[in-house]
Amino acid sequence: MQEEYKKNIFDKIADKLVYGIASFISLFKKDWKAKNKSKMEEWRLMLYALNRSPPALIGVFLVIIFILLGIFGPRLATWRYNYFPSLYTMNFTQVVLAPPGSKAYLEFANTTITYPLGADHFGRDLLSLILSGARTSFVVSIIVISLGVPLGIVLGLIAGYKGGKVDELLMRITDMFLAFPALILAIALSAVLPERIQGFIESHVLLQKFVLWIFALDTREAGNLGRLLSVILAMIIVWWPVYARITRGSTLTEKEKLYIEAARAIGLSSWTIMFKHILPNIIGPILVYITLDFGSVVLMEAGLSFLGLGATPPIADWGRIVYDGAQYFPKAWWLVFYPGLIVMLVALGWNLLGDGLRDVLDPKTRRSIEFKVKKAKGEGEENA
């Protein structure tokens, strides 16, 4: 007997979401909504399928929280990351490494500061630091993915489609980068790059202002940007080869198919074929990788800053809090426990979502879910 599902609240949200995206695209392309009814239906069914898997929903929930923290974290923080309470009191023991839940009175500032998650060795509030650090993690992962992945995809497409000498050359270069364990290469690069990047960023004032703005940093942190950006560049360099290889592999199988031959026969240019015909057909599995890799980037960034690379104090960064706090371990356990926990939750969120997406995008596992949903949908329409 087949199980039956009713549309739940998430399905309704999914309907709205698909409709919203379709309306948004229709603003730019006339009649898009009318022409792509079946595509919208497909998206909707995918989202319904995603809604049927509790782990994926937990993933969506964690990811949304991470994105919200990334955007609003620095504003939600009660204290700025560079507010040092130890400067405003004579009674250092009150604020330095204050345990979770304690309070301290700062006589010079005439305020009372509460520490829900404890304080670090400057007396900074750990909760505020974690909230501000969310921005660092969020921006780093967005930049690394949005620069590293397209680079890999484009090179992989070219290598796979053109073949021959181009393929050979690009793949040998890819192999060179893949010959290193990823973290080792990232460590080496982020160790040697900072000075050059610092010089570059100092000569481009506008860029510097922009970077300070997206990381929600004060202007006096301008001298530390080089180290932060070097980690980003190092991770981009580490990240693209994997995507080049994956994309090349799927391009090789895809370009043998009949529709590509047809496209070539009517004289479409290689660029059109590559980006308009091959890419949309191979992007599914790549999307899963991208989702999973958001988690990996957050993890690797935390790992690098745990090793003392990248963000320098007082910039708030989850890995860096652990690096600085580890010397007070196990007495000040909260400095290690909470930042590490949030890194894990964020990475887990992306991994759960990616795992769920893999099931949804895999036709084999999706069909069974879809049939059930379709049935439920038909009933819903009858009732209406």
Add this chain to the structure above:
Amino acid sequence: MAELKKFLIRRILTFVPTIIGVTLIVFLIAYVIPADPAKAWAGGEKASPEAVERIKERYHLNDPWYAQYIFLVKGIATNTLIDPRTSNPVLDDIRDRFPVTFQLAIIAFIFTLIIGIPLGLISALKRNSIVDTIVRIFALIGVSTPVFWLGYLLIFVFFVKFRITNLAGVPPTPATQITHVPIIDALLTGEFTLFKQHLARFWLPGFVLGFMGTGVLARFVRNSFLEAISGDYIEFLKAKGVPKLKIYRHALKNALVPIVTVLGLQFGGLLGGTPITETVFALPGMGSYAIQSIQNLDFPVIVAITFIYALIYVTANLVVDILYAVIDPRVRY
């Protein structure tokens, strides 16, 4: 067998350009180093200009890029690259620290294997049950847990609370060296107290490092076992009336092929994880040495260590490919 030989020769031939490529990237890393370290190596701001100049000369920092490249490759190949801080040849310093890292990686690998494979088999045999779901979530937690966090968490449990691990120093290496991996040598030469000391020091970092790959391996074993067991030959064996356990043995053999590949990839992950694990557990291995040399702007060491890591990784991949060809005759194309 002739085909296998051909495959091996071709595979080893592709090994050479990869290594040359690796040295090129390592050189690029060295090349973007600004000229300032010369001053730092000579003793900071107070260094005399002549000393700085001499250091620049010795490390060919003023020469064109190809001269620097040749100097670097030659230095690593002939072990004449000198660490500007310790004045030892860089490779000697690395050789002293290599056994620690290698031992750590081996123990981590063993943990991954003895937990991952049974877990994967159980979840394949109990497919779509609670056990299967738990293993799936365990795998996701494994790849999501920061190594440093798990490290400190377990230090808190096993060292601070229960004191069942040792975190100080490194036990001495046994007198007679056979494999140059202390823990194996201790076992082989029968020095059991030393073996116990090594185990007490290394089991926790090994577990932490291996944890990440355990769940991934379990999932992989599950999937490839399920794929193998749905083959036609299994149906045939069932029809023939072969006992269940014997059927599983056949399936396992076929499932082994992809598992070997993923193990090779895992080894790279383990190597990459060593700097963080060694930092957390204060182990004097290659990884923590790299981190220290970064803090000291000790770039020749960074370059050499990066190269050594890549060399190990590429060699591991070569071994995996050869194993692959030996296990599965179909891949000898």
